[in-house]
Amino acid sequence: MMSFNHFKKKLLGIFGKREGLLFDKDIMHPARDWFFVIFAGLIFLLAGGFWSVSVYTQFSNVSVTEVSETTEGGGYQQGLVNSALLELDQRILKYNNLKSTILGNKKYVPVPEVSEAEASEPDEEAVEVPVEEEVETNDESATPATPVSESEIVPTSDFF
Amino acid sequence: MSTKTRKILIISIISVLVTMGFLGYFFSEIRAQGQLLEEQINILTDNNSKQATNARVKREVLETSSEREQLASSFFKDEGDSIVFLTEIEELAKNSGLKLRTETLDKVPASDTVLESIKVVFVYDGPKSLVFNFSELMESLPYHSRVESLNLRQIVDNNWEGRLTVFVTIKSS
Numbered sequence: 622m623m624s625f626n627h628f629k630k631k632l633l634g635i636f637g638k639r640e641g642l643l644f645d646k647d648i649m650h651p652a653r654d655w656f657f658v659i660f661a662g663l664i665f666l667l668a669g670g671f672w673s674v675s676v677y678t679q680f681s682n683v684s685v686t687e688v689s690e691t692t693e694g695g696g697y698q699q700g701l702v703n704s705a706l707l708e709l710d711q712r713i714l715k716y717n718n719l720k721s722t723i724l725g726n727k728k729y730v731p732v733p734e735v736s737e738a739e740a741s742e743p744d745e746e747a748v749e750v751p752v753e754e755e756v757e758t759n760d761e762s763a764t765p766a767t768p769v770s771e772s773e774i775v776p777t778s779d780f781f
Numbered sequence: 782m783s784t785k786t787r788k789i790l791i792i793s794i795i796s797v798l799v800t801m802g803f804l805g806y807f808f809s810e811i812r813a814q815g816q817l818l819e820e821q822i823n824i825l826t827d828n829n830s831k832q833a834t835n836a837r838v839k840r841e842v843l844e845t846s847s848e849r850e851q852l853a854s855s856f857f858k859d860e861g862d863s864i865v866f867l868t869e870i871e872e873l874a875k876n877s878g879l880k881l882r883t884e885t886l887d888k889v890p891a892s893d894t895v896l897e898s899i900k901v902v903f904v905y906d907g908p909k910s911l912v913f914n915f916s917e918l919m920e921s922l923p924y925h926s927r928v929e930s931l932n933l934r935q936i937v938d939n940n941w942e943g944r945l946t947v948f949v950t951i952k953s954s
Contacts, residue, residue, distance in 0.1 A: 648782055665804075676811065680818060697841050702848055709855050712921050719918040723877040723911065 855925045856952035860888060863899045866924075866949065874905060879915055881905040889948065898948045900929075906942040909935075916943050925950040 782790075857863060867883055874881035885902035889895070905915060912933065920928050929946040936942050 649786065669804075672808075676815060680815065696838065697845060699845075702845070702852065705852055706848055709851070709923065713923040715921040716918060716923050719914055719921060720873065723873065723914050723918060725877075 853952070855923060856950050857899060857924065859951065860899065862951075863901070863949070866899075867901070870903070874915065877907075877911060877915070879905045879907040879911055884944075885946075888951075896950045896952065898950045900946065900948050902944070902946045904942070904944050906936060906940060909939050909941045912941040912943045916945060919945050919947055922947070922949065925952075 857866070863886065867886065871881055871883070882904050883901060884904050885900060887900045889898045889900050891897040903919070905912065907915075916931055916933065920931075926947055926949040929948060930944075931946075932944040934942055
């Protein structure tokens with residue numbers, strides 16, 4: 622049975638003056654300090670390694686060859702251009718036919734209409750009086766004064 | 782605590798602080814270099830993208846030059862083209878036997894809905910078929926044009942008169 626005096630003696634042994642000891646274990650404890658330092662170093666090492674690996678993986682797969690063309694398909698409208706060119710060609714053909722007819726070279730052949738071209742660029746308004754689509758070339762009034770060949774017709778500003 | 786112990790303690794603390802300082806410096810330096818690398822990569826990617834777009838546009842310009850020129854030819858480039866146009870139309874009418882006079886030749890300024898254009902009013906008379914064919918020819922001008930109005934009336938038996946207003950668009954290149 623432990624008495625009060627025995628406890629007091631033990632507590633004094635712990636918290637009391639350390640007279641007679643070779644060193645103070647509160648300040649320097651080799652086993653504790655070694656364990657603490659090695660543990661802390663290990664933590665630092667693992668954290669640093671983890672961070673290094675994450676940085677490496679972040680930048681190891683960097684590629685600058687990827688090209689993102691953000692303006693793809695936003696500029697030139699090929700379909701609209703083709704439609705306009707088709708209508709222009711038809712107008713040129715019709716114009717040449719009518720010109721030849723007026724100058725008495727040949728009979729006017731109506732140009733078949735293309736709905737796509739009409740739908741894309743309807744730039745002519747309806748006239749008040751419909752115009753005949755076919756005219757006899759041997760009309761007495763259609764005087765063939767200066768025959769014009771089709772080869773001289775080119776779609777430029779000097780078209781006429 | 783002995784003097785030697787205190788010295789060792791102080792040296793240890795200083796060593797730890799210096800080591801921590803170096804580690805912190807290295808850490809911040811690596812982060813800064815990483816951010817710089819990311820920015821440079823973004824700039825390089827943008828640059829590559831612009832170069833690719835530029836190359837594509839150049840290729841498109843070269844490939845489409847002929848059709849764009851063809852389209853551009855369907856517009857009056859300036860008012861001078863209208864003189865050539867009038868001369869040719871008058872020559873055509875003269876050669877075909879039509880009496881033609883140009884009543885109006887105006888430049889119409891551009892508005893919100895209409896491009897700048899040349900307004901021409903022709904008055905012509907002659908045989909019916911010729912007047913009708915000429916009217917249709919004016920509707921089929923190989924230009925970006927529109928016929929605003931066309932009035933046809935019979936003067937005498939087979940003699941008709943036409944009055945046609947046509948707009949031809951001007952588009953300077």
